[in-house]
Amino acid sequence: MSENDGGNETGDQTGGALSLPARAARSAVLAAVFTCAACGLVYELALVALGSYLVGNSVTQASIVLSVMVFAMGVGSLLAKPLQGRPVVAFAVIEGALALVGGLSVLVLYAAFAWLDLYVPALVVVAFAVGALVGAEIPLLMTLLQRIRRQDAGSAVADLFAADYVGALVGGLAFPFVLLPLFGHIKGALLVGAVNAVAGIAVVLWLFRRQVRRAARTGLWAGMAGVLAVLGATYALADGFEVSARQALYRDPIALATRTPYQEIVVTRRVALSGRPDLRLFLNGDLQFSSVDEYRYHESLVHPVLAGPRDRVLVLGGGDGLALREVLRYRDVREATLVELDPEMIRLARTHREIAGLNRHAFDDPRVRVVAADAFSWLRSASGRYDAVVVDMPDPDDVATAKLYSLEFYGMVKRLLAPGGRMVVQAGSPYFAPKSFRSIEKTVRAAGLEVVPYHVDVPSFGDWGYVLAAAGRTPALTLPADVPDLRFLDAEVLRASTAFGRDLRHRDVEINTLVHPRLVDYENEEWKDA
Template identity: 65%
Template sequence: MRRLSRTAVLATVFVVAACGLVYELALVALGSYLIGDTVGQASIVLGVMVFAMGVGAFAVKPLQKHAAGAFAAVEIVLALLGGLSVLTLYAAFAWLDLYVPALIAVAFVLGLLIGAEIPLLMVLLQKIRKQDAGEAVSDLFAADYVGALLGGLVFPFLLLPVFGLIQGALVVGALNALCGLALVLGLFRTELGRRSRWVLTASATAVFALLGFVYTVSDNFETTAQQQLYRDPIVHSQRTKYQDIVITKSVSLSGAADVRLFLNGDLQFSSVDEYRYHEALVHPAMSGPHGRVLVLGGGDGLALREVLKYPGVRAATLVELDPAVIALAKAEPLIRDLNGQSFNDPRVTVVNTDAFTWLRDAPRGFDVVIADLPDPDSTATAKLYSTEFYGLIKQVLAPGGRLVVQSGSPYFAPKSFWCIDATVRAAGLVTTQYHAEVPSFGDWGFVLAGAGEAPGLRLAADAPPRRYLDAETLSAASVFPADRRRLPMEPSTLTHPRIIDLVRAEWKNY
């Protein structure tokens, strides 16, 4: 009987450890979705929670004489706060603009409660059978660490795909309360008075009911909160394992439909003026040989649309990390009509993988490489604006080949713009800088690069008709005002991603 009881306590340690790690990972994941700073969010969450766990382990000492009731109470409160943590932080971000203070508060309280678990479970374990302290600690921490492994695996491979962040946290909260109550009422019932048992059972029932109710309305809550973050009505929303995809639609002042695509809250295009951006991005790079074209990013198919207008293009390869973006660009009429069903062209090959990884073993001989990648505001995207990344691109360029990089705005983010230019040059390429007026973004900049001589800004002899970019506009695009000319910036590398800090500093008020 003692062996079964000890097994039950250790199994409880296993489960609550898994739940605790899931809460940590959920807070980090939410921050990466909303803020984009995965390293920063992880540092805040883990640092605050580990500190709070130490405080909790110390603060629970007076309650060890009532270990059974205290443990059940801790699990019920942890289930409530942990289960509602993601929803609470999402609301703080959407309506109150208090995300970081709320994150610190939630991480501290959850860490405090998690830290109280092990000392109380140690006392309960010793109540079953006295044993050497070192042996008991070994048993408890073995179960704790293995449980953490389970939580680390369950979170990305089960909870996120099946339930999502909000509902996944609610499910884990319910499991937390159930596990704690079952242990105490099953093995240590006699240590609790009738009133204590009634209070704990009633409290747990109330928590289960509240979590269940929130679960049923969480989809509506998420839709309402998400809409709060966007000016126009949302017509499509999808969360993948890589990012949050949102499409909005409204009517512009001209009366035309304004369809906008957002990835993790960052605007990718507006249908009203996307042609300006994509013509400026693609056509200057196509002025030389363009038989084989590589597009990095650009999963919406709009840059690909411009590429395929050239009859001389024999093959176009597009590398996009998230297959959901490609599927949306193929199936969603609002985007499919914009990209001209470019993915149906037989010349197109789509590769769903990380661009950096793919380039390491990529085929050589591309005449044009178009880097239409997300802005470098996180560690995940900063590597795509590094010297190492552009060095890999240089290897796949054919002799006389050209690279073009979307580089942010030289007007409101000049340091970021010139850092990207310096990074491309550090990879051994020669650059030409230009910019274009895209009302949805403001004045937007591009870096055109090649080996040997600085590539000239011109249009190809077989350039197709365009709505915005003509020879006169292109000539003016290379002219920068005196206060926006080259800045002496250091390149961004994998080990020193300077571009992240520059982007965050310059774009925070954009």
Template identity: 55%
Template sequence: MIDRPLATPQDARLPVPAGLGRGLVLASVFVCAACGLVYELELVALASYLVGDSVTQASVVLSVMVFAMGVGSLLAKRLRCRAATGFAAVEALLALVGGGSAMALYASFAWLGGARVALVGFSLAIGMLIGAEMPLLMTLIQRIRKQDAGGAVADLFAADYVGALVGGLMFPFLLLPFFGQLTGALLTGVVNAGAGGVVVLWLFRHDVTVRVRWGLLATNGAVVLLLLAGTGFVASFERAARDAVYGGHVRVAVRSGAQEAVLTGDRDPRAWRHGARPLRFYVDGRLRVSSAEGERYHASLVRPAMTSGAHRRVLLLGGADGLALREVLRYARVREVTVLERDGAALRLARTDPGLRGLNGDAYEDPRVRVEHSGDTFEQLRRLARASDAGAYDVVLSDLPVPSVQDTAELYSQEFYGLVARALAPGGRVAVHAGPAAGEPRTYWTVETTLRSAGLRTSPYVLRRPRDFGFVLASRGDSPGPPLTAAGTHTYPLTTPATGRGVEAGTGAGPGPGAGADERVRKDTGGGSRLGALTPRQLRFAGRRAERDRLTGLPPSTLTRPRY
């Protein structure tokens, strides 16, 4: 027999006094609990990034892991007579599985096309190993000094819960920002293996034979070396995975916390016309900009709101790529544009990458632009709504990621649009990108319903080319509604972001006196496909198309009852 059966306290030969030995066991409980919670949070965060819908991913991970912990506790009963050896083996395996889980999950997504099966599998395995820890630790601590079961359980769970607190705080504030998801998980595994090895290979070394001791030392050493070696390959692994996801033409990749901004294709926005790959900009794996699609999307979001009234002060929500900002700055009467954007990685690329700068016309260099990217968009808008000049924006433009339960549902909620309404000046308008109207009609019409529930008058309109885009134009209830049918009665002054020179561009359905000037601006800012902005006639048709497919009876989305 490798371990001695359960013995009286004096049979446990320790290299330190019993009190110190007991403290070391409780310290290992603390460390193992912190590592276990990091694995759990790592799985939730990465699955939310890869799959989306963080509520579902968190529910899957937590429920599967809690169930598996119960199974692991039952299975560990058979190891109590070999508690030291069992605990060392469990910790080595947990360090390997938990430390490598993030990399394996990312690999499954990149090369197998999905991560859900891997997510469930790792949640089950990690949960079982975490569940096996407590019965074995209870046995080891009783070997040092016998005490009543209630007192021993209280001590172990106190160390366990405090460790979970520290692990939960270290993940978002230390591991994620400084090491990233993959390296952070690998380093956590190293710490986990070290904690298990110290307890058994030093503190309880007399409980195992020399042969087993060397075997455990070799196993723990191999696990630690493997995890440390993995940290050296993280960068090349991420490049290979990005190539698999984005098609092998990744030019720039920037990570900020859990967010990732990626540029693919040729850096010249016009090169696709001569057979090169179009410049494409992805944020968190979702395509935001393609140079081959031209300015249809951004112009169709911006111009209907800008041409229906005053537009001296504009608030832009999202739009880190700068293309919607480029459209806004074409208007000579714009005096101030406030950009609320939380994605620092995307902002840096939009300001520094030659390709994106060519597309957005160096919009961020315009002196009329003020950027705020501290905190999330909801809190940023709340601060603006409480400011002394609240209710002073003529136009609010929402160029945010499509609504989902994951992390953007609050930005399409009744409460959020209530803040938007407070930010609007009398007669102000708001334009919202509400997702694909044909592909996800329920989501699109829920956004429109939610806008109306916040006291805004709405006019939806839908594009089919170059992709399925759904928009909603809205205004405050105490001002005239957004007149899509009157959009052709206006002319609007445009300016290039680079020069600031104003030009008049006609908005009639046919070519007008300003058509040439509008074309000059388009060429100055990088160009694109032949699909330009909607003409007034096309805009009216887009509005009728939307009304023809309207879904009724949908409840609005709120912070407490997200409907997306």
């Protein structure tokens, strides 16, 4: 295109009309490729992580995002073909749009989930838009590289993809280890959008500024400033937005909210008309306890398993300390080891006035040993024997938690059981999730343990079930002879807890293993309409 053609770019020049020597210019474009690739992967990971947190089932969320984005990248590459005649302007416009869409993506999806109940359709639209814009980058960048210095296609592709893949590596590592812990989902995406705008627009416009007409150049610089202004203003308002959106997800006022490398912890508090406070703990949006009735859950979980030997007790999960509280009510428990993934949950249970009051400052008991580790990994190298094991894990709604209900997991627990030792597992609701409940029961049995399933009513949860297990013989479901004074559980309630209605009896289900996590399918199928 010549100077008189009336277009936005002044010609398809090679080497000339650049702001730097050819070698330096080429390095600058490859640096832009590197940065844009890093930003693109961060957008992708942010969508997957947000979906896993809000909806659960990380495999499904990753599949939706990756498949839609890869398809859209192909579409974007095709749509970019007519733009290769004006690659500088086209690339700058695309990067501005990508910075805006990618930077705002998490905020838009959070709003769609919190207020509109349109998360999945919004996710597909956003993933497609980001993917199409990312896909359009490569043909245009290839054209820009050839403008600097023509080279054979193989060498140009090798250089471009090398920079692209290394950038993706950096973006992939930066998201979980830097952006998410330091800035969170929303601010992290906005920050990356700003970097994307500067790297994608400013570098190219500065490098090829002599090849772009003044009016177009001015418009593009103004556009970049507008994108940065929108992202900056949104960043300034992000905290307020997040508070409002998060509150929309919870019935009661939020008293505390924090995001750790492992999960989001939310504590809500309200006072009923009767004056009784109701403190609730949520992990990634799932209710863990209500102070009004948590004693029903924890008494039913802990005391039956302690009817046997209990010199050394192991608690897997239960970072709130409430199961530990019940264990420590027996003075002949010599040692209680608690393995909890999230150190922040342990810190909160120790220091939060109301939670520490509920667990009766269990972590201050000298008999307690706390291990901050993934229970599955810890079991692989654990030694010693335990008389009683309490497995109090979050519900298995994704593969990360489903492994804590797997055949392999229970096999490792069995290895640690002392002679006559017993294990109890919280197994979800036999009413709302009967397949999940029976799959857990069947999986424990498949690990070589004899089992007794039972269930009680916990108003905050509904009908809730447990599996008591022992090696060699069926464990007796009884209370210890020296059981302390309990608020809910007694021998009569425990006897009745083994009775299941006809609609809750055995289901044709599969066991849950690491390579075949059927429990995730059961959980998501059964709880979606609960």
